Amino acid sequence: MPEFANRLAGEKSPYLLQHAHNPVDWYPWGDEAFSTARTLDRPVFLSIGYSTCHWCHVMERESFEDGDVASLLNEHFVCVKVDREERPDIDGVYMDAAVLMTGRGGWPLTILMTPEGTPFYAATYLPKEGRLGMPGLIELLPRVAELWRERRRELLATADRVKEALETAAGETSSETDAETLRLRTIESAERELAARFDGRHAGFGRAPKFPSPHNLIFLLRRWRRTGDEALLRMVEATLDAMRNGGIYDQIGFGFHRYSTDESWLVPHFEKMLYDQALLALAYTEAAAATRTPRYEETAREVIEYVLRDMTSPSGAFYSAEDADSEGAEGRFYVWSTEELRAALDPEDAELATALFGATEEGNARRELADAADGTGPNAPGPNVLHMPEPLNETAEKLGLAERELRHRLASIKEKLRKVRERRVRPGRDEKILTDWNSLMISALSSAAWSFDERRYAHAAERAADFILGTMRDDEGRLLHSHCGGESAVRANADDYAFLVAALLDLYQATFEAGRLSQAVRLNDEFIEGFQDNRHGAFFFTARYAEPLLIRKKNVHDGAIPSANSIALQNLRRLHAITGDPRLEDMAWRLASALLPEASPAPSAYTMLLSSVDALASPSQEVVVVSGSDEDGSLAMLRFLRKSYAPGRTVLLLSGDEGGALASVAPWTSEMTAIDGRATAYICSGRTCDLPVTSVEGLLERV
Numbered sequence: 283m284p285e286f287a288n289r290l291a292g293e294k295s296p297y298l299l300q301h302a303h304n305p306v307d308w309y310p311w312g313d314e315a316f317s318t319a320r321t322l323d324r325p326v327f328l329s330i331g332y333s334t335c336h337w338c339h340v341m342e343r344e345s346f347e348d349g350d351v352a353s354l355l356n357e358h359f360v361c362v363k364v365d366r367e368e369r370p371d372i373d374g375v376y377m378d379a380a381v382l383m384t385g386r387g388g389w390p391l392t393i394l395m396t397p398e399g400t401p402f403y404a405a406t407y408l409p410k411e412g413r414l415g416m417p418g419l420i421e422l423l424p425r426v427a428e429l430w431r432e433r434r435r436e437l438l439a440t441a442d443r444v445k446e447a448l449e450t451a452a453g454e455t456s457s458e459t460d461a462e463t464l465r466l467r468t469i470e471s472a473e474r475e476l477a478a479r480f481d482g483r484h485a486g487f488g489r490a491p492k493f494p495s496p497h498n499l500i501f502l503l504r505r506w507r508r509t510g511d512e513a514l515l516r517m518v519e520a521t522l523d524a525m526r527n528g529g530i531y532d533q534i535g536f537g538f539h540r541y542s543t544d545e546s547w548l549v550p551h552f553e554k555m556l557y558d559q560a561l562l563a564l565a566y567t568e569a570a571a572a573t574r575t576p577r578y579e580e581t582a583r584e585v586i587e588y589v590l591r592d593m594t595s596p597s598g599a600f601y602s603a604e605d606a607d608s609e610g611a612e613g614r615f616y617v618w619s620t621e622e623l624r625a626a627l628d629p630e631d632a633e634l635a636t637a638l639f640g641a642t643e644e645g646n647a648r649r650e651l652a653d654a655a656d657g658t659g660p661n662a663p664g665p666n667v668l669h670m671p672e673p674l675n676e677t678a679e680k681l682g683l684a685e686r687e688l689r690h691r692l693a694s695i696k697e698k699l700r701k702v703r704e705r706r707v708r709p710g711r712d713e714k715i716l717t718d719w720n721s722l723m724i725s726a727l728s729s730a731a732w733s734f735d736e737r738r739y740a741h742a743a744e745r746a747a748d749f750i751l752g753t754m755r756d757d758e759g760r761l762l763h764s765h766c767g768g769e770s771a772v773r774a775n776a777d778d779y780a781f782l783v784a785a786l787l788d789l790y791q792a793t794f795e796a797g798r799l800s801q802a803v804r805l806n807d808e809f810i811e812g813f814q815d816n817r818h819g820a821f822f823f824t825a826r827y828a829e830p831l832l833i834r835k836k837n838v839h840d841g842a843i844p845s846a847n848s849i850a851l852q853n854l855r856r857l858h859a860i861t862g863d864p865r866l867e868d869m870a871w872r873l874a875s876a877l878l879p880e881a882s883p884a885p886s887a888y889t890m891l892l893s894s895v896d897a898l899a900s901p902s903q904e905v906v907v908v909s910g911s912d913e914d915g916s917l918a919m920l921r922f923l924r925k926s927y928a929p930g931r932t933v934l935l936l937s938g939d940e941g942g943a944l945a946s947v948a949p950w951t952s953e954m955t956a957i958d959g960r961a962t963a964y965i966c967s968g969r970t971c972d973l974p975v976t977s978v979e980g981l982l983e984r985v
Contacts, residue, residue, distance in 0.1 A: 288302060289307070289308060290302040293310055294769055295365040295766055296766065297367070298363055298365055298368075304342065306356065308361050308362070308363045309360060309361065309363070311362055311364050315360055320397040324359055324360050325359055325395065325402075325426065326399070327355055327359035327362070327423075329362070330373050331391070332365055332712070333365070333367075333710065334554075334555070334602075334606065334709075334712055337389065341407050351419050354420070355419075357427075360397075367714060367764075368764045368766075370763075371829075374837065379393065379401045379448060382444060383403075388407075392405045400442070402437045408422065445833075448832065465895055468895075471886075473511075476498060476502065477517070479886070480517050484545050486545075486547065489545055490542065491542060491551070492547060494525060494538060496562050496565035497561065497889050497893070498889045499518045499569070500889075502514045502517055503569060504893055505896070506518070507572060507929065508900065515572075515573075519573070522565070522578060523577075524546075525562075526566075527670035527671075527673075528542065529542070529549055532588070533639065533670065534699045534703060535588060535592070536588035537588035539553065539554055552613040552709075554593075554604040555603045556603060556720075557719045557842065557843050560589075560722035561722060561843065563585045564729055566579070567734075582730055583734070586727065586730060586739060593711075594742070597715075597745075598745025599715040599746050600715065600746060601713045602714045608709040613667070615703065615709050617645075617668075619664065619666065620636055623641060626702040639666070639669060640668075640671040645666050647667045674688060716763065717761060717778040720746050721784065722843065725784055725788040727739045727742050731792035732788075732791050740792040740793050743788075744789065744793065751801065753765060756773070760774065760827075761779060762774055763775060773829070775825075775828075776846035777837075777849075779808065780821075780846040780853060783802050783805050783857075784849050784853055786799070787799070794934075794937070797943060799860060809821070813825055819876030820838065821836065822836050838880050839887045847873065848893075848894050854866050854870035855894065859904055860932060878895065897929065901967055902932065903931045903965070903966070904934070904966045905933050906934045906935075906936060906963070906964040907936070907963050908954050908961065908963075908964070909937040909956065912959060914961075915961030915976075915977075918961070918978050919981055922978050923985070958976075963981050963984075
């Protein structure tokens with residue numbers, strides 16, 4: 283007998299396909315679902331999640347695979363499933379509604395709404411049966427069906443109020459003000475807020491759960507560079523060290539888990555997201571450039587190694603995520619009992635690993651990860667999240683070993699454990715390719731390629747960029763958001779455009795191929811034309827030609843990833859520095875003026891925006907290196923520039939055939955030549971250009 287399949291069986295999204303054999307009569311988002319709801323006069327049950335979401339899996343097992351729940355849903359509702367990664371536009375609208383109605387959001391997101399798409403009830407995870415004050419679907423669904431039949435007017439009144447509130451909120455980003463008046467006050471307030479929330483014992487900001495929030499660290503690092511305030515740097519270094527040494531970091535296979543469930547960074551939520559790898563690699567790369575601390579470069583390289591090894595498609599683009607669960611338990615792939623350590627290593631290494639990684643016989647996370655334990659019963663070995671409870675130099679001193687020797691043994695132990703771990707059942711991987719998240723990874727690879735002089739990273743970034751630009755387009759040449767199952771789909775959103783423009787600018791810095799600048803300029807023009815709010819300022823999340831939703835919203839605050847508006851502001855500043863087009867600088871200041879009033883009440887939620895505004899208000903620096911016939915001289919200049927930490931600096935290279943291509947984008951470079959055939963650097967800062975220099979020593983005096 284063939285297995286039952288619902289309408290999701292024809293979709294490409296891994297998340298939707300996970301639900302294709304539920305007994306629930308799921309529809310994908312689209313006209314068919316809503317016209318059916320109108321025809322049958324039923325409300326819509328909207329469920330939004332993603333393929334590596336632990337609680338999405340739990341809700342599926344408890345409810346969507348349950349015949350009783352499915353019968354209620356199929357009888358009284360039209361049920362729609364949405365992959366929030368594939369359709370962030372839909373998710374954004376209904377997440378706003380959930381926060382407005384309940385004060386909180388998250389996934390799985392559950393929305394009950396009219397056939398016109400207006401919500402009247404919102405929740406996140408709901409169990410099958412009610413418990414601890416949480417409503418269960420078995421009780422909730424019949425009650426809502428009864429209200430729809432008997433007291434619909436009340437539900438519609440609620441829906442109208444929600445829609446009105448969403449429309450009001452969507453129109454609030456608008457009053458332009460003097461950006462310079464607000465800039466310093468808002469930035470200093472953000473510094474104070476972060477300092478007040480800083481955990482002086484465990485590092486990071488706030489209490490459990492703790493998220494990495496790498497753009498907070500980048501903001502503080504750049505402010506330290508600008509102000510010299512050592513307290514800002516101490517917060518950054520303490521947090522980077524605590525995360526790298528904690529259980530939130532995969533000590534064996536590398537890469538960062540989603541967040542820490544506790545204050546001390548020990549027990550993570552184990553899913554791994556591409557955007558976290560990208561943003562954290564950027565933060566560690568920038569910290570390595572700023573402080574010349576080897577452990578930060580090592581961490582950035584390890585994160586990139588994980589992505590290139592485990593998250594890269596044959597096409598060179600990057601997959602979205604790895605699940606937290608395997609064998610029905612969260613973290614089972616990652617945790618170790620002491621018995622497992624002893625079985626994987628010789629006795630001497632096992633003893634050392636147990637000490638280095640803070641493992642205990644009872645398990646250092648037994649209560650939190652009981653399901654992941656190896657065995658059952660009170661005397662069964664407990665699960666250990668591997669972490670580094672003390673600095674390696676301190677451990678070496680305690681053990682009477684040279685730190686260099688201990689590092690060598692640790693690397694050997696990690697590799698042995700990784701090979702053993704590869705024989706376990708691996709968590710599921712979401713092989714969807716997303717333009718915005720790939721763009722973040724391209725930026726991370728490009729930045730690391732530039733800072734560490736690593737051509738391999740630049741090559742990986744080029745492959746991913748070429749895949750997006752060559753494959754993820756519609757028939758009109760516009761960007762698409764998602765590629766899955768061999769097909770590209772869903773119109774690109776503001777994140778896709780803004781992040782890809784930034785990625786191409788970063789890729790130019792890594793390769794000095796002027797064609798990347800031309801691509802960035804064209805994409806930025808498309809972005810402005812399709813997304814800008816000419817009346818109120820800032821950029822909408824969806825394009826003017828996209829599918830109309832309940833509201834057309836703008837994202838301004840920097841959440842798990844920076845907002846498109848924050849990155850767009852940065853792009854406008856950088857493109858103005860490269861092209862010299864004054865319209866771009868004017869547009870950047872208008873955007874800053876429109877966004878700063880929104881940031882000022884809670885500035886620490888807008889740290890990437892504030893970094894962009896701060897860079898806009900700071901004197902820019904442009905360095906053009908002309909190689910002429912002196913290639914060795916130009917390489918020496920570039921090596922010097924790589925070693926200095928200057929986030930606002932733009933470096934351009936005029937070399938051979940690239941000179942004409944660069945001049946077509948940056949006409950102001952067309953008259954720059956190599957003096958007497960020697961490598962020559964032209965330095966401009968604060969709208970003033972110095973005399974050119976022909977040596978690294980001359981460059982040292984000017985930058």
